[in-house]
Amino acid sequence: MPPSAPSPGTDIGESTSARTDVASSPAVGETRKAYFALAASGGREVLTPLAPARSGWGGGGQLNGSAVSGALIRATERLASELGGADSFRPVRWAVDLYRPAAAAECAVDVTVVRQGRRLRLIDAALVQDGIPVARSSLLLLVTGEAGEGTTWSGSGSAAVAILRRAVGCWRSDAYYSDGVGWTRRLHDHRNAHRKATWHPPTPIVDGETLSPLQHAAAVADIASLVVGWGTTGAEYINTDVGLVLSRRPRRVDGVGLVAQDRAEEEGVAVGRATLFDRDGDLGEVTVSTIRSPERAQGNGF
Numbered sequence: 001m002p003p004s005a006p007s008p009g010t011d012i013g014e015s016t017s018a019r020t021d022v023a024s025s026p027a028v029g030e031t032r033k034a035y036f037a038l039a040a041s042g043g044r045e046v047l048t049p050l051a052p053a054r055s056g057w058g059g060g061g062q063l064n065g066s067a068v069s070g071a072l073i074r075a076t077e078r079l080a081s082e083l084g085g086a087d088s089f090r091p092v093r094w095a096v097d098l099y100r101p102a103a104a105a106e107c108a109v110d111v112t113v114v115r116q117g118r119r120l121r122l123i124d125a126a127l128v129q130d131g132i133p134v135a136r137s138s139l140l141l142l143v144t145g146e147a148g149e150g151t152t153w154s155g156s157g158s159a160a161v162a163i164l165r166r167a168v169g170c171w172r173s174d175a176y177y178s179d180g181v182g183w184t185r186r187l188h189d190h191r192n193a194h195r196k197a198t199w200h201p202p203t204p205i206v207d208g209e210t211l212s213p214l215q216h217a218a219a220v221a222d223i224a225s226l227v228v229g230w231g232t233t234g235a236e237y238i239n240t241d242v243g244l245v246l247s248r249r250p251r252r253v254d255g256v257g258l259v260a261q262d263r264a265e266e267e268g269v270a271v272g273r274a275t276l277f278d279r280d281g282d283l284g285e286v287t288v289s290t291i292r293s294p295e296r297a298q299g300n301g302f
Contacts, residue, residue, distance in 0.1 A: 034204035035067040047071055049104050052203055057238055057293065063102040065222030069242060070205040072096060072125045072137040073218035075109035080123055080141060083113070089121055093140040094218050094244040100134040102127060107134075119143045171255060175199040191234055196227045197259040213249040217276060217283060220256050224286035227258045228272025237270050237290035244276065246284040254279070258286065268292040
C-alpha cells in the first residue's frame with residue numbers, strides 16, 4: 001500500500017514510510033486506471049476515454065492534456081518502432097498543439113511519417129473526433145552515435161532539484177511540492193506564490209497495455225502547465241501546447257517529476273519552463289504556452 005498522506009507542510013522526503021523499496025511492492029501501473037479503453041470501428045482503432053482521462057476544465061466533459069498527449073505518443077511511437085533501424089534513433093523532441101477542446105468521447109489517431117532519413121526522422125499525428133482533428137503532435141528522432149571530443153559548457157544543476165529527486169525516488173502516488181511547504185499528497189496545500197514541483201507514478205495510456213518510458217514522459221509533460229501556473233488562487237491558466245525536449249528516455253517506468261524553472265506573464269498570456277526528471281536525474285525540459293481561462297478548473301484538488 002502507498003504510505004498514508006501526511007498533514008499539510010510535512011516533508012514526505014523525510015518520512016520513513018515513504019522510503020519503502022519499490023521492488024518489494026506491485027508496480028504502480030498495476031493499480032492505476034488507464035486513460036482509455038481500446039475498441040475497433042470500421043477497421044480502425046478507437047479510444048474510449050475512462051475516468052482518469054477527464055479534465056478539470058470544461059465541467060469534466062473534456063479530455064485532459066496528459067490523455068491527449070498520451071494517445072498521440074502511443075500511436076506515434078508504435079509507427080516509429082516499425083521503421084527500419086528504429087533502435088538506432090532516439091526521440092529528442094515531442095511537441096503537441098491543443099488547438100480545440102477535446103471532448104471526453106471516442107477518438108482516433110492518424111499518424112504520418114514526414115521524413116525518414118539516415119540521421120533524422122519526423123512523425124506527425126492528429127487526434128480526431130467525429131472526423132475533426134482536435135490536437136496535433138510532432139515527434140523528432142535523431143540517430144545516435146559517438147559523443148563529441150570537445151568540452152562544452154553545461155549548467156551545474158540546482159541543489160534544490162537534486163533534493164527533489166532524492167526525496168521522491170520511491171513514491172507510489174502523486175505528490176506535490178512548493179517551497180516553504182514541502183511535499184504533500186494534496187495539490188490544494190500549495191496555493192501560494194512559491195516554486196512548485198510534482199511527482200507522478202505511471203498511468204497506462206490504454207487499458208491492458210504496458211506503458212513505455214517515452215509514453216510516460218510525454219503524458220506527464222502536459223502537467224508542466226500546472227507546475228509553472230499554480231498560484232495563490234489555484235489554476236487560472238490553461239495550456240495551448242506542450243513542448244518537450246529529451247536527452248534520454250526515463251530508464252524505468254516507475255515515476256517522473258517536474259520542477260518549475262521560469263515563468264513570464266503579461267495581459268493574460270503566460271509562458272513557462274519546467275525540468276522533467278526521474279530517479280536518475282534530469283531527462284529534459286518542458287515549455288508551455290498558456291492563456292488565462294474565464295472558468296476555473298474543477299476537481300483533483302483544484
